[in-house]
Amino acid sequence: MLQYFLKRLLSLGLSLVAASVVIFLALEVVPGDPAAYMLGVNAQEDTLNALREQLGLNGTILQRYLSWAGGLLVGDFGTSYTYRTPVSELIGERLWVSLPLALYALTLSTLIAFPAGIWAASRRGSYADAGVMGVTQLGVAIPNFWFAMLMVLVFAINLRWFSAGGFPGWEDGFFAGMKALTLPAIALALPQASILTRVMRSSLLDTLGEDFIRSARAKGLTRGQAMWRHALRNALIPVLTIMGLQFSFLLAGAIIIENVFFLPGLGRLVFQAISSRDLIVVESVVMLLVFAVIVVNFAVDLAYALVDPRLRRRR
Amino acid sequence: MRLKLFGNGLISALALAASIGIAEAKTDIIVAMQLEPPHLDPTSAAAGAIDSVLYSNVFEGLTRFGPDGSVNPGLAKSWTISEDGKTYTFNLHDGVKFHDGTDMTAEDVKFSLDRARGDDSANAQKALFAGIESVEVIDPVTVKVTLSEANSNFLFNMAWGDAVIVAPETIADIKTNPVGTGAFKFSDWVQGDKIDLEKNPDYWGTPAQLDNVTFKFISDPTAAFAAVMAEDVNAFVGFPAPENLPQFEADPRFQVLVGSTEGETILAMNNKLEPFDNIKVREAVAHAIDRQAIIDGAMFGYGTPIGTHFAPHNPDYVDLTGLSQYDPERSKALLAEAGFPDGFETTLKLPPPSYARRGGEIIASQLRAVGIETEITNLEWAQWLEQVFRGKDYGLTIVSHTEPMDIGIYARPDYYFQYDNPAFQELFAAITSENDPEKRSELLKQAEEMIAKDYVNAYLFQLAFPTVADARIKGLWKNQPTQATDLTAVVWED
Numbered sequence: 001m002l003q004y005f006l007k008r009l010l011s012l013g014l015s016l017v018a019a020s021v022v023i024f025l026a027l028e029v030v031p032g033d034p035a036a037y038m039l040g041v042n043a044q045e046d047t048l049n050a051l052r053e054q055l056g057l058n059g060t061i062l063q064r065y066l067s068w069a070g071g072l073l074v075g076d077f078g079t080s081y082t083y084r085t086p087v088s089e090l091i092g093e094r095l096w097v098s099l100p101l102a103l104y105a106l107t108l109s110t111l112i113a114f115p116a117g118i119w120a121a122s123r124r125g126s127y128a129d130a131g132v133m134g135v136t137q138l139g140v141a142i143p144n145f146w147f148a149m150l151m152v153l154v155f156a157i158n159l160r161w162f163s164a165g166g167f168p169g170w171e172d173g174f175f176a177g178m179k180a181l182t183l184p185a186i187a188l189a190l191p192q193a194s195i196l197t198r199v200m201r202s203s204l205l206d207t208l209g210e211d212f213i214r215s216a217r218a219k220g221l222t223r224g225q226a227m228w229r230h231a232l233r234n235a236l237i238p239v240l241t242i243m244g245l246q247f248s249f250l251l252a253g254a255i256i257i258e259n260v261f262f263l264p265g266l267g268r269l270v271f272q273a274i275s276s277r278d279l280i281v282v283e284s285v286v287m288l289l290v291f292a293v294i295v296v297n298f299a300v301d302l303a304y305a306l307v308d309p310r311l312r313r314r315r
Numbered sequence: 316m317r318l319k320l321f322g323n324g325l326i327s328a329l330a331l332a333a334s335i336g337i338a339e340a341k342t343d344i345i346v347a348m349q350l351e352p353p354h355l356d357p358t359s360a361a362a363g364a365i366d367s368v369l370y371s372n373v374f375e376g377l378t379r380f381g382p383d384g385s386v387n388p389g390l391a392k393s394w395t396i397s398e399d400g401k402t403y404t405f406n407l408h409d410g411v412k413f414h415d416g417t418d419m420t421a422e423d424v425k426f427s428l429d430r431a432r433g434d435d436s437a438n439a440q441k442a443l444f445a446g447i448e449s450v451e452v453i454d455p456v457t458v459k460v461t462l463s464e465a466n467s468n469f470l471f472n473m474a475w476g477d478a479v480i481v482a483p484e485t486i487a488d489i490k491t492n493p494v495g496t497g498a499f500k501f502s503d504w505v506q507g508d509k510i511d512l513e514k515n516p517d518y519w520g521t522p523a524q525l526d527n528v529t530f531k532f533i534s535d536p537t538a539a540f541a542a543v544m545a546e547d548v549n550a551f552v553g554f555p556a557p558e559n560l561p562q563f564e565a566d567p568r569f570q571v572l573v574g575s576t577e578g579e580t581i582l583a584m585n586n587k588l589e590p591f592d593n594i595k596v597r598e599a600v601a602h603a604i605d606r607q608a609i610i611d612g613a614m615f616g617y618g619t620p621i622g623t624h625f626a627p628h629n630p631d632y633v634d635l636t637g638l639s640q641y642d643p644e645r646s647k648a649l650l651a652e653a654g655f656p657d658g659f660e661t662t663l664k665l666p667p668p669s670y671a672r673r674g675g676e677i678i679a680s681q682l683r684a685v686g687i688e689t690e691i692t693n694l695e696w697a698q699w700l701e702q703v704f705r706g707k708d709y710g711l712t713i714v715s716h717t718e719p720m721d722i723g724i725y726a727r728p729d730y731y732f733q734y735d736n737p738a739f740q741e742l743f744a745a746i747t748s749e750n751d752p753e754k755r756s757e758l759l760k761q762a763e764e765m766i767a768k769d770y771v772n773a774y775l776f777q778l779a780f781p782t783v784a785d786a787r788i789k790g791l792w793k794n795q796p797t798q799a800t801d802l803t804a805v806v807w808e809d
Contacts (some may be wrong), residue, residue, distance in 0.1 A: 016546065032697025039439040042706060042718065051437045082353035083506065084490045086773025093506060149537055156545040164541035166531065167508060259535040262542070264507030268534075272507075275667075276353065277697040 004305060012298050019290040021073070024065050026096075034081045034277040055081050068283065077284040082276050087284045090269060097167055098258075098265040101181050101188070102250035108189035109246070114195075117200025122227060124205060130198065139194025148187035148260045155183060165170055165261035179288050183262045188254060192246050199242050203235040210234070236307050244300035248293040332509070341807040343527035343790070346800060347539065348550040349555050351507065351532035351687050354490035356487055358431060358478040361439035363717065363798035364781030367552070368474035368510055368530050370799035372478035373414075377424065378470050383628070384577075386474050390419065390496060400465030400750045407456040411519040413482045414500040421458040425450045427480045440477040465748045468756055471720065473581070476797065498803045499524040508532065524790075524806040543569070543783050550784035550791065552800050555669075557615040563783045565700035571787045573617055574793035575628045578715040578778030580618070580670055582678060585710055586771060587733040591661075595653035597770035600711075601639035602646040603685040604678065604773050613673035618776035623767040624722050628794065631759045635767040639774070646685040658686020661710030665691060668698040670778065672714040680712065704731045715778050719797055722759070723747075725766050735772045 008227050035051040036043065051161035059067075071078055120132040162183055168187040170177045206215065208231050216226040255267030262268075266285060273281035350364040357374055360590045373381055379389035382718035386396075391405040411419040430436060437514050448465045451459045463471065472478060485494040493501050498520065499512040512528040531548055533539045536556035542548050543563070554560070563569040563604035584591040584600060591597055606620040622635030639642045652656060665675040672693065689711065694702065703709045716724070728735035742762050749755040767774070780795045790805040 032695065032701050034697070036695045036700045036705065038360050038362070039437070041700070042442060043361065044441050044442050046434070046442050047437055047439070050435045054437065084354050085506075090506060149541075152538075152541045156541060156547075160545065163547045164545040165533070165538055166542070166547060169505060169508075227362050260538055262508075262531075262535065262751075263531045264505065268507055275695055275697070277646070 005302070008298055008301050009128070012133060012294050015294050017248050019294075020287055021065075021291070023283055023286050024068065026112055028061060030277070030279070032277045034279065037277050038082060038128050058285035072284070072287065078280045080278055081274075081280050082273075082278045083281075085087035087281050090281065091266070091285060091288060094264060094266045094269050096170065097181075097263055098251055098254065098267070100177070100253060101185060101265060102247060102265070104178070104181050105192065105250050106183040106243070106247055108185055109193035110243070111190070112193040113200055114198035116197045118204065118227075118232070120197070120201045121208065122224070131202075132201070136194035136197045139190050140198075142190070144187045144191050145256045145260050147190060148183065148257055151183050151187060152172065165263065181263075184254070184257050184263060187249055187257055187260075192250070196239065196242055196246070199260050200235070203238045204231060207231040207235040233307060237304060240300055240303050240307070246297050248289070251289060251292055254282055332627075334465050340606075340692060340809065341787075342525050343529070344525055344805065345494065345529045345531055345548045346549065346802070347531040347533050347542060347551045348553055348800070349534050349539070351534075352510075355493040355501065355504070355510075356489045356744040357479055357782050358427070358481060359437040359439070359490075363583060366798045367800050368512075369495070369497075369501075370476045370479075370797065371497060371576060371801040372499045372512060373501055374476070374481070375480045375497050375681070376473055376475070378797070380719075380796045382792045382794060382796070382801070386470050389474070390424075390480055394470070396750075397637055400467070401462045403460045403462070403469060403550070403604060404453070405460070407459050408459065408519055409456055411496050412517055413485070413496055413690065414494045414515060415485065417482060417484070418455075419482070419496050420455040421452040422455075422464045423480055423482055424458045425452050425626060426483045428478075430481075430486075431478065435580075438477055440475060441569045443472040443478060451516060459769065460511065465750060467556045467747060467750050468720070474797070475719075476799070486501060487664055492508070496762055497530060499525075501506045503779060506743070507786070523802070527800055529732055530800075536554040546723035550782060551734070552780075552782045552791075553639060554781045557617050557779075557781060558566070560615070560617070560781055560783070563748070566629040568786060570784050571786070572784070572791065572793045574782065574794040574795060576624055576717060576780045577620060577622050577719040577721075577757045577797070578717040578779050578795075579626065579721075580713070580715040580775045581624065582773035582775055583712050583714060583732045584772055585707060585731075587707075590653065590659055591710065591791070593653050594770060595649050596655065597773075598639075598792045599646045599653065599685065600682070600687070601770050601773045602649065603687065604775065605641040605681055606775055607641075609674050609677050610776050612677045614776070614779065615672055617659045617779035617781060619779070620776050621774045623763040624716070624725065625759075625763045631718075631756045631761050631763075633760050635764060636774075638767050639770065642711070643681075643685050650686060651693075655686070658688065663689040663691050663711045663713075664699065664700060664703050666696055666703075667693075668715070674713055674775070678711075707731055717778070717798070722762055722766070725762075725771060728740075732772055734766070734769070736765070736769060739765050739769075765769070 035048050035055065035057065039047060039051060068078060080087050080090055083090060090167050116132050120129045123129050152164050155162045162179065167180045168176050208227065213231055216230050254265060255271055258265040258267045270282060270285050341414055344507050346368055352365040352368055353360060353362050355365060355369060357369055375389045377389055377391040378386050381387050390407055390411060392408050394403055394405045396403055407421060413419055422430050428450045431438045432441065432447055446462045446464060448461045448463045453459055467718060479495065481489065482494055498515055498518045500515045502513045503511040510530045514523050532717060533542055539551055539554060543551050560571055564571045564779045582604065584597055586592060610618040619625060620636050622638055625632050663679060665671040669772060674690055679691055682689055703712050723743055725734050726731050726740045740767065742758060746755060746758045746762060749758060782791060783793055787808050788805060789808050792801050
């Protein structure tokens with residue numbers, strides 16, 4: 001188990017270094033000068049130079065990479081070009097929206113997908129199964145931003161149950177915050193839940209066809225008992241993989257939903273930073289997301305080992 | 316007996332409720348806009364969003380723009396101008412305090428102007444201060460500014476958001492904690508979401524009627540529509556979805572104000588690039604454009620056609636749209652005369668705003684009708700600045716010039732459309748040094764005519780500025796003489 005753990009940890013470290021180089025170089029070649037963007041069309045050459053000097057944009061690529069990457073190691077993300085506040089503060093504030101939103105959406109999607117997937121698998125071929133498959137097909141096909149707009153139309157504009165968007169901040173209380181995140185979380189969860197339901201169902205069906213289930217049935221377990229005691233745990237591996245991928249996606253991929261509900265989350269921060277060439281913010285947020293993806297994958301790898309003891313012994 | 320008591324209680328409760336209803340007019344407002352300021356220092360960035368939040372609300376200059384674009388006294392209550400037009404002596408209001416409690420004096424004025432024109436200045440409009448030779452403090456409420464040559468625009472320049480008066484001790488934090496002299500003071504900024512202002516109880520002038528102001532930033536047009544419809548916000552200035560305006564107009568809960576801006580939207584031509592170095596080609600492009608079709612198609616009918624680079628609401632505006640009327644036949648004839656009977660190919664580079672992206676498609680098809688093929692490239696602002704504005708690597712581009720009174724850009728031969736006409740440069744120098752209003756007006760009209768007759772660019776329309784607000788709100792600015800959301804006179808009415 002320890003060897004498995006260490007090997008995973010080493011690959012985690014190497015992935016991070018490689019990612020930081022790629023991210024930095026990719027953004028270096030993006031055309032557009034942050035100083036020119038900030039000062040606009042009437043800026044004079046000397047003013048632009050003064051600002052570039054202030055922003056530390058006049059060094060060589062290597063110098064700038066090292067100062068950025070070196071800062072990251074000690075938790076210093078640098079200072080945003082446009083906002084002029086530490087990037088770590090900006091990210092910190094946004095995480096308080098994005099992280100709860102991602103968790104909320106993932107929870108919803110799991111709460112829907114697990115029962116639905118198990119129910120469909122245990123009634124394979126029935127109308128219930130066909131119904132679940134049909135609904136999830138629709139869930140995968142509907143674009144989530146369109147669904148989000150529809151919900152705003154119904155619940156915010158017509159029924160007035162929710163506000164059309166925005167986030168009051170957690171200082172207004174837990175429930176006010178959760179209420180503001182509810183519609184966005186549903187919009188995000190719907191396609192994820194549909195995918196997860198289908199994965200859960202097919203994975204469970206695969207496992208139910210295995211020899212050890214037949215043995216379990218042969219020794220006298222009912223179909224339900226065999227499923228709950230033996231099949232479910234074995235069917236979880238692909239489900240966990242998908243959930244890991246979904247969490248990273250929810251954290252980073254909520255840009256459109258954040259725009260529809262004007263939430264001050266990470267996605268919108270990156271979106272604004274890219275158009276204003278606030279490269280240091282883009283680099284740091286992307287790096288953070290890479291870090292999150294890699295760590296989530298690491299956690300998923302460990303979870304495999306817990307679910308499936310055979311993996312612990314594998315070289 | 317019990318019943319009677321209950322009755323009395325009910326009546327007094329009703330009376331109380333009624334009196335509260337009358338006494339308590341709403342004193343807070345949530346105003347939404349599309350763009351969030353990158354930071355809160357109007358003196359070191361071009362971002363109009365900074366002024367949209369802070370101009371006149373938090374920061375004030377020596378002079379200030381009125382809702383009609385007139386230049387009015389601000390922190391300076393009066394001034395005298397010397398015979399030769401080079402010396403301005405400003406008399407400041409007495410007892411003006413910054414929001415941190417310190418006095419605003421002539422020293423602060425000197426500091427602010429010297430900072431803006433200094434060597435390490437990051438002021439995006441540094442040219443406004445270029446003519447200042449010296450700033451002298453005469454006494455705490457008198458300051459003398461000496462110019463190197465007479466400049467009839469000086470008082471106008473001092474009204475810009477880039478020329479507001481700041482306190483030296485607050486500069487270090489100004490980007491996150493702006494301290495000004497205005498009727499509102501800054502209270503909180505949740506980045507990515509909102510900025511809160513509160514009433515300044517010690518304001519030197521007419522106090523604001525509102526106690527609390529929240530600016531919310533909603534960039535997505537669909538979200539903007541939903542937020543107004545759900546009454547999450549009380550007003551949306553610069554409403555980004557013109558296609559929805561008729562719906563708000565029909566709804567008694569809302570009022571729609573469609574104002575004018577200083578934004579001359581033009582199809583800019585690279586005057587030094589073949590074939591646009593030929594005036595006949597430029598004239599042909601101008602005649603190929605159907606302005607009304609662009610206004611209807613790209614702006615849903617909002618916008619005023621223009622024939623030169625000047626705001627139509629300005630008293631000195633001359634309507635020159637007749638010089639470049641939509642006439643495809645004439646356009647083809649001119650192209651043939653210029654040696655392009657079969658037309659030519661060029662690039663059309665479009666920045667992000669919808670006037671450019673949507674307008675660009677329409678213009679491309681109008682140009683195709685006379686034989687000019689365009690290759691459309693969509694650019695982000697940062698790319699546009701680099702390729703088009705600084706690199707001058709383009710044939711055609713569409714952009715709205717939102718700075719007030721910016722006809723002077725035609726006197727700069729290195730400006731991105733590269734119009735180099737010594738006659739215009741002389742004329743503009745004469746305008747700048749002319750202090751007599753009538754003569755100046757005459758010269759301005761000549762300047763408008765000169766660029767229209769040289770077909771420097773194809774002039775499309777003046778950008779409209781729609782505001783959707785709760786019908787009970789009074790005192791909002793309709794027009795945008797500068798980018799501002801002046802809330803000092805806003806009040807809720809029943």
